[in-house]
Amino acid sequence: MRPAPTNAPNAPTQRVLDVLHDWAEQGVLRRLDAALARFLAELCPQMPPELAVAVALLADLEGRGHTCVLLGELPQHFIALKERAATAGAPALSPDVHWPNDGERLLRECPAVYCEGEPDHGAPLIFSRERRAAPSSLDPLGGRGGRSTTLGAMEAERLYLRRYWRDENTVAARIHQRLQPEATVDAPAAAALLARLFPPADDTEVDWQKLACALALRGRFTLLTGGPGTGKTHTAARLLALLWALRSQPGALRVALAAPTGKAAARLKQSIDRELVKLAALPGVAELSQRLGPARTLHSLLGARPDTRRFARNAAQPLEVDVLLVDEASMIHLEMMAALLDALPPTARLILLGDKDQLASVEAGAVLGELCTGAQQGRYTPQTAQALQALCGDRIPQPFIDPTGPALLQRVVMLRKSHRFGGAIGQLAQAVNAGDAERAQALLQQTDGAAVRLLPVPQLLAPVFSPVSAPVAAPALVDLAVQGRDGAKGYAHYADLLRQGPTAEADWDAWAQRVLQAFDQCRVLCAVREGPWGVQALNEAIAARLDALGLLHGRGAWYAGRPVMVTRNDHDLGVLNGDVGIALPTGTQGLRGVFLQGQSLRSVSISRLADVQTAFAMTVHQSQGSEFDHTVLVLPERHAGLSRELIYTGITRARRFFTLACADMQTLHEGIQRVTQRASGLLSRIDKLPA
Numbered sequence: 001m002r003p004a005p006t007n008a009p010n011a012p013t014q015r016v017l018d019v020l021h022d023w024a025e026q027g028v029l030r031r032l033d034a035a036l037a038r039f040l041a042e043l044c045p046q047m048p049p050e051l052a053v054a055v056a057l058l059a060d061l062e063g064r065g066h067t068c069v070l071l072g073e074l075p076q077h078f079i080a081l082k083e084r085a086a087t088a089g090a091p092a093l094s095p096d097v098h099w100p101n102d103g104e105r106l107l108r109e110c111p112a113v114y115c116e117g118e119p120d121h122g123a124p125l126i127f128s129r130e131r132r133a134a135p136s137s138l139d140p141l142g143g144r145g146g147r148s149t150t151l152g153a154m155e156a157e158r159l160y161l162r163r164y165w166r167d168e169n170t171v172a173a174r175i176h177q178r179l180q181p182e183a184t185v186d187a188p189a190a191a192a193l194l195a196r197l198f199p200p201a202d203d204t205e206v207d208w209q210k211l212a213c214a215l216a217l218r219g220r221f222t223l224l225t226g227g228p229g230t231g232k233t234h235t236a237a238r239l240l241a242l243l244w245a246l247r248s249q250p251g252a253l254r255v256a257l258a259a260p261t262g263k264a265a266a267r268l269k270q271s272i273d274r275e276l277v278k279l280a281a282l283p284g285v286a287e288l289s290q291r292l293g294p295a296r297t298l299h300s301l302l303g304a305r306p307d308t309r310r311f312a313r314n315a316a317q318p319l320e321v322d323v324l325l326v327d328e329a330s331m332i333h334l335e336m337m338a339a340l341l342d343a344l345p346p347t348a349r350l351i352l353l354g355d356k357d358q359l360a361s362v363e364a365g366a367v368l369g370e371l372c373t374g375a376q377q378g379r380y381t382p383q384t385a386q387a388l389q390a391l392c393g394d395r396i397p398q399p400f401i402d403p404t405g406p407a408l409l410q411r412v413v414m415l416r417k418s419h420r421f422g423g424a425i426g427q428l429a430q431a432v433n434a435g436d437a438e439r440a441q442a443l444l445q446q447t448d449g450a451a452v453r454l455l456p457v458p459q460l461l462a463p464v465f466s467p468v469s470a471p472v473a474a475p476a477l478v479d480l481a482v483q484g485r486d487g488a489k490g491y492a493h494y495a496d497l498l499r500q501g502p503t504a505e506a507d508w509d510a511w512a513q514r515v516l517q518a519f520d521q522c523r524v525l526c527a528v529r530e531g532p533w534g535v536q537a538l539n540e541a542i543a544a545r546l547d548a549l550g551l552l553h554g555r556g557a558w559y560a561g562r563p564v565m566v567t568r569n570d571h572d573l574g575v576l577n578g579d580v581g582i583a584l585p586t587g588t589q590g591l592r593g594v595f596l597q598g599q600s601l602r603s604v605s606i607s608r609l610a611d612v613q614t615a616f617a618m619t620v621h622q623s624q625g626s627e628f629d630h631t632v633l634v635l636p637e638r639h640a641g642l643s644r645e646l647i648y649t650g651i652t653r654a655r656r657f658f659t660l661a662c663a664d665m666q667t668l669h670e671g672i673q674r675v676t677q678r679a680s681g682l683l684s685r686i687d688k689l690p691a
C-alpha cells in the first residue's frame with residue numbers, strides 16, 4: 001500500500017482530522033501526530049474516524065517512548081486525550097468518537113492495517129494479537145524489584161506503526177539467534193584463567209562477576225546489569241582478557257568498544273584501560289591493550305550518514321568485529337538497537353553493559369530494561385547452573401534457580417554489590433529503586449554525614465513564575481549551586497581557577513585541564529527545561545550570580561568561563577552531542593571552546609559552535625553516562641514528568657555528594673511512586689520464536 005495520497009478521507013474522518021489539526025495547533029498533540037493521522041487517512045479514504053484518532057494517539061505515545069499501543073488501553077487513552085483538549089480549551093471531538101469494544105473488527109476491516117499472520121500487503125499500521133499464555137520470561141514478581149518494565153509482556157493485542165514493529169522484530173530475531181548454544185571453549189584453560197582473574201574472597205558471597213564471565217563464554221550474547229560501581233566495566237575488562245587469552249588463533253580477535261554518547265564512550269575506554277593495566281601480568285593482556293582502539297559512539301561505529309536514519313553498516317555491510325562491548329546500553333533506543341544488531345555479524349559476540357533501573361532512552365523503546373525483566377531473580381535453569389559449576393567451580397545459589405527460566409535470562413547477569421557506593425548515596429539510590437519513599441526521605445533528612453542532603457526550597461523562597469517576566473530560580477538553590485556546601489563544591493570553585501589564569505603561557509594546557517576538571521566537580525540536574533525549576537532559568541540565574549560576585553563576566557552570548565554542552569554531533573569539529581566544554585581565553589586567538597577528550601584538549605572556535613547550550617544546569621537525561629563529585633538534583637513541584645527512574649538516575653550521577661532541591665516531600669514521594677511503563681512486545685516476540 002504505497003500509492004501517493006490522492007483521495008479525500010470520508011466526511012466523518014475529515015471532521016475528526018480537522019479537530020486533530022486544531023489540537024496540534026493548540027499544543028494538545030504534536031503537529032507530527034495530527035499530520036500522520038491525515039496522511040494515513042488520505043492513503044486509505046475509508047479509514048474510520050476512531051482509527052484516525054488512534055493513529056494520532058499512537059504517534060503521540062511513540063513520542064513518549066512507547067513502541068506500540070495496547071488495544072485494551074485505547075479507550076482510556078481516548079478519554080485522557082479528550083481531557084487534555086478540554087483543559088487546553090481546544091474544540092471537542094464528537095462524543096460518538098471513542099474506541100469501540102470491537103476495535104479489533106475495525107482494524108481487521110481497514111486496508112491501512114496489516115494483521116500479523118495474514119499475507120503482508122505492506123500496510124502502514126500493524127495489528128498484532130497474541131493468544132498465548134503469559135510468556136515464560138515474564139517475571140512473576142514483576143521485574144525491576146517488584147514492578148513491570150513494560151506493559152506488553154502478557155497476552156495482548158497491540159497496534160504498531162510499521163517502523164517500530166519492524167525494529168522490534170529485528171531486535172527479537174537477532175537476539176534470539178544469539179541465544180543458540182555456542183561452540184565450547186577450552187574448558188580447563190578457561191577454568192584456570194577464571195580462578196586467576198577472580199581469586200576467592202574472604203566472604204561467602206556469590207561472585208556474580210566471575211559467574212558473569214563464565215556465562216559469557218557460553219554464548220554470543222551477554223547482558224551485564226547492575227547499579228553504578230557494581231563492577232560492570234571491571235568484569236567486562238576481565239571478560240575481554242579471557243576471550244583474548246582463549247581465542248583460537250593468535251592476534252585474530254577483533255574487539256570493538258562503543259557507547260551511545262561520546263562522553264560515555266570516553267569513560268568506557270578509560271575504565272577498560274585502567275582495568276587492563278591491573279591485569280598486565282596475564283598472558284596476552286599487553287597485546288590486547290595495544291590493539292584495543294578507541295571506544296566509539298554507536299553513530300560513528302555504524303557509520304551514521306547526514307540527513308538520513310540509515311547507517312553505512314548493516315546486514316549487507318556488517319561490522320568487522322568478533323567482540324563488541326557496548327556500555328550505557330539503557331540509553332539505546334529500539335531503532336538504534338535494531339540497527340546495531342543488524343550490522344553485527346551473526347558470529348560476533350555482543351556484550352551489553354547497563355543499569356536496568358536508569359532512565360530509558362528518550363526515543364521509543366526501553367530495550368535494556370525489558371531484556372532484564374527477571375534479572376533480579378536470576379531464573380537460571382539447573383542446566384545453566386551445572387554448566388557454570390563445571391566451568392568455574394562456583395555454584396549459583398538455589399533461590400536463583402528456576403527450571404522454567406527463559407533462554408534470554410540464561411545470558412543475563414545482575415551484579416549486586418557496589419564497590420563504589422557503600423554509604424548514604426548508595427542507600428538512597430537503593431531506597432528509591434525499591435519504591436521506599438519513607439526511607440529515602442529519612443536518609444535525606446538525617447543530619448549526620450554530608451554525603452546526602454536535602455535543600456528544602458520553602459514556599460516563600462520558591463521560584464516565582466510570572467506570565468510577564470521570565471521564570472526566576474530560587475535564590476537558595478542558586479546559592480547552593482555557586483557556593484556548594486560542607487566540602488561539596490559549587491561553581492565558584494572552577495570560576496576561581498578560571499580567574500587565576502595560567503601562571504605562564506606554557507602552562508595554558510594544564511590550567512585549562514584543571515578548569516575543566518573543576519567544572520566537572522559539580523552539576524545541577526533538572527527534570528524539566530522550562531519554568532522556574534528548569535534548565536533555562538537555572539542557567540541564567542547561576543551565570544548572573546557568578547557575574548554579580550565578580551567570578552565570571554557572564555554577559556552576552558559568549559563569555560570567558562561559559563560552560564557549554566554540545567547538542568548535535570559535529571564530526572568536522574570533532575565534538576559530539578553531550579560533550580561539555582568551556583569557553584576559555586587564549587593568548588592570541590581570543591575565546592575558544594575547549595573540551596577535554598580523554599587526556600587531551602580539543603579547542604574549537606566559538607563561532608563554529610552553533611549547537612550548544614549553557615551547561616551549569618542540564619536535564620537528567622543529558623547527564624546519563626556522566627558522573628560528578630557533587631550532584632544537585634532539582635525536582636519541580638508535583639510534576640507529571642517525575643519518575644522513579646529519573647530520581648534514581650539523578651542520584652546515581654553523584655560520586656561523593658548529593659543534594660536534593662525540592663519544594664516539599666510530597667513531590668519526592670509522588671515521583672518515587674511513579675514508575676515508567678512503556679508498551680512493547682519485544683519480550684513476547686523473543687519468547688515466541690522457536691527454540
Ligand SMILES: Nc1ncnc2c1ncn2[C@@H]1O[C@H](COP(=O)(O)OP(=O)(O)OP(=O)(O)O)[C@@H](O)[C@H]1O
Nearest residue numbers: 209226227228229230231232233234235271419420
Ligand atoms: N571485585 C572487585 N574487587 C575490587 N574492586 C572492584 C571490584 N569490582 C569493581 N571494583 C572497582 O569498583 C569501581 C567501580 O567499578 P566499575 O567502574 O567497573 O563499575 P561499573 O558498574 O562499571 O560502574 P558505572 O555504572 O558507574 O560505570 C572500580 O574502581 C573498580 O575497579
